[in-house]
Amino acid sequence: MALLEVTDLGISFGGLRAVDELNMTVEQGALVGLIGPNGAGKTTVFNMLTGVYRPTDGGIRLDGENLVGKKPHEICKMGIARTFQNIRLFNKLPVLDNVKTGFHNEVTYTLPESLFHAGSYRKKEKQMDEKAMEILKVFDLDGQWDYKAANLPYGKQRKLEIARALATDPKLLLLDEPAAGMNPNETAELMETIELVRRRFQVTVLLIEHDMKLVSGICEYLYVLNFGRLLAQGTPVEVLSNPEVVTAYLGG
Amino acid sequence: MDMIKHLMETRRDSVIAFGIVIVGYVVMQALMATGNLSYTISGLMVPICAYIVMAVSLNLTVGILGELSLGHAGFMSVGAFTGIVVTTVLAGSVELPMLRLAIAMVAAALAAAVVGVIVGVPVLRLKGDYLAIVTLAFGEIIKNIVNVLYIGLDSRGLHFGLVTPRFTLEEGGKMIINGPIGVSGIDKISTFTAGFVLILITLFIILNLINSRQGRAIMAVRDNKIAADSIGISTTRYKLMAFVISAAFAGMAGTLYAMNYSTVTAAKFDFNLSILVLVFVVLGGLGNIWGSVIAAILLTALPELLRALNFNDYRMLVYAVLLIALMLFNNSNFKQRLLERRAMKQAEKEPKEVA
Structure with a gap:
């Protein structure tokens, strides 16, 4: 099939x-x-x-x-994950967080855990940081992980969009x-x-x-x-x- | 690793910021205890705390979620009157005023959250100006409903009436909310300490939320709704989450605020109050939580300070001019250049890692 x-x-x-x-x-x-x-x-x-x-x-x-x-x-x-013809990044978020949003349904913890930074919060966040850095490395974006997405040059923005899409594990x-x-x-x-x-x-x-x-x-x-x-x-x-x-x- | 160092620094920054808040509390408490504060200033302490909580919670909607809400005072009103009813009901059974206040605040948060859901579900389908106008209308509706609301308490329990008090109270019963006359004879159990604790809780929870997967989802929706959808974030869910949490904290601020006065009317929580809080948020910087705290303190204290400095005739003029100046500064190239220069200096200090 x-x-x-x-x-x-x-x-x-x-x-x-x-x-x-x-x-x-x-x-x-x-x-x-x-x-x-x-x-x-x-x-x-x-x-x-x-x-x-x-x-x-x-x-x-x-x-x-x-x-x-x-x-x-x-x-x-x-x-299914996608990128857009006219780039759609989360402009005010850092490069790293753009990728981390892609893990939204992959790595999860509950609202109370996030309100109190309790339970598995720390472990899961660390796991996301590591996974996100791995993906960023593939796209040679790891050096700019703390840049705001809007401040990346055009070509890198395109790459970041692909990186974010891949984070959803499509x-x-x-x-x-x-x-x-x-x-x-x-x-x-x-x-x-x-x-x-x-x-x-x-x-x-x-x-x-x-x-x-x-x-x-x-x-x-x-x-x-x-x-x-x-x-x-x-x-x-x-x-x-x-x-x-x-x-x-x-x-x- | 570079990233870990950065995380440590952010944590250190927030520890310092929380430290400043605590020091501020201790200093003010000491000044009050030694009688070094004027009556007006010490009377302002609880309202300032309530305004801070209002500003921080509104920042969650306006700055973090990116939706303009002009009805934040409406949630404060719901919380205020819920808190009043709950504390009156509990007056006989819960002796400790702090505990009574805490229970009232939880009830107020729940009530405001429920109203937040009812308002949020239809309203959050709208965007931008339309959403702003509907929230404005919501604030007015709440004000007008409370204006004709009658709640009485006697040995048989609570009685409700809308437009007219359709109930007669037994001997020894008490009218809690009396329509347009509002509430009088409130047991003033709000204290500066209670306000301070509420601020700490609010900051802790809202800052935690922002630095979490849910917070990132909310900001993702703000920055690009279509992209957020495309990576599996349910935009309606996270819009509602931010809106309701914001409403809940406004509700608690309402209880704190109301229990500081002996009389409260619905008219206190009007459009002007919503705008005042919005001014705190915008001047403090959209999305900048600590900025909201500072703006709320400065802009509430400023008119009083000017009064104390014998600037009475011109104080509102100075206030207005300062607002305009701050607004211009916030949007200026000058500020942009200052920030860039600072960033460059920082970059020079820490030599780039060579890959």
């Missing part, structure tokens, strides 16, 4: 059909890309997968469990344009990071991307959206040589 199964997924906003009859499967451990021109509905698909929007038709299953109608925080508990990681606004060097570094993350955290990755170099470099399989519909799918080589895809991208 595939990790993620999307069947006949569709959503309308008033008269606009943003996504229509989308079928997708993502296998356990795969690195899959979702590409398409601006306005094709890629982020809308992510928003449906994470419960921000409720699809009007179709089904989404993660490990066989239905996701439609679940709230975003419930879907996170079920094993089965499936959704990356929404991770390379947006990055220069070629940063993009190359990011590709390495994504590969590393996948191996180290044993996580399946679905990413939205415009950067063709990134997509063809690391993705094993691609889905191409255009005007909310699936235009093509296959390996990067197949898809990028598909004349329909080229037309859609170049606007022929």
Whole structure:
């Protein structure tokens, strides 16, 4: 059974059909890309997968469990974590605490324990600090653990968002344009990071991307959206040589 | 490790801050005992304690949760009148005034928390200005309800009436809350010591909350609701948690405040009081708990100090000018640069660890 199964997924906003009859499967451990021109509905698909929007038709299953109608925080508990196209960090919190919030449902203690700093508070906090520092090290952010998230440079903010998502221990990681606004060097570094993350955290990755170099470099399989519909799918080589895809991208 | 050193420093800082509060209490207590404080200043001690608790608890809603509430006095009112009723009921059975006050405060906290849930569930669906306006209305509603509330006590128990006292008390019965006339003949059992203990408890619990998984969740919701949702934080749950805890402490402050006067009316807990407390919070710095404490003390004591300095004609003018000046300073580039310079000096002092 595939990790993620999307069947006949569709959503309308008033008269606009943003996504229509989308079928997708993502296998356990795969690195899959979702590409398409601006306005094709890629982020809308992510928003449906994470419960921000409720699809009007179709089904989404993660490990066989239905996701439609679940709230975003419930879907996170079920094993989907994401990053955002426009970075959404907890700007006033330190880098370390941004990651620690990701452990919210992983490492828990009760409200009385936190009001009195009693019981397992100290032990659990220490455990979170250590785990968070480990994740930060992977992203080379451990030196800046006490910076406010807002004060990090752009590329590092992107990395911190991935780090925070990984802290929730997801089965499936959704990356929404991770390379947006990055220069070629940063993009190359990011590709390495994504590969590393996948191996180290044993996580399946679905990413939205415009950067063709990134997509063809690391993705094993691609889905191409255009005007909310699936235009093509296959390996990067197949898809990028598909004349329909080229037309859609170049606007022929 | 670098991180552990940092944690030790934060702990040391808060120990120092708590130390200053305790020293302040001892000094004021000594001054009062030796009769070195004027009547007005010593009369201000309990209200100041109540204002501190109000400011710290409102900071939880406004600074930590990031939602503007203009009805904090409403929760104080609920706590005040609950406390009055409870202490009156317990007057015969619980001899020790401190214990009676403590029980009343717990009851007040519970009552205010219940009202906090009732108000919070619908209100916290709103955002920003809308939420502010609804909380403002809530404060006014509470004031108007208490204004027409009649509660009497006799040997048969408590009697309630709204708009008119629809009950007649037995011989020897006592009218506790008498509509617009309010409450009179209160047993003044609030003391500076009680206020001080309440401040310590409030600071301890709220600072602990902020430095915990729940506190981080609340601040995460403040900084970015959608991102908080995406990492598995139930935003409604944590908004409500902050709002209700904030209300509970306002309730306790209400009891402390009310039991310091022989008469209390609903009109005391009006919009002006909510705004006054909000001024403490904003001037002390949003999210800065110790700032709220300092602002509450300074801004309550300042008018009285100016009076003592024979500044009587101009004291409210000075007060207003100072408020404006502080506000400008808080938002200025000048302050930003001061903070940056301090941070740089600190960075120079501790050489960077070479990886």
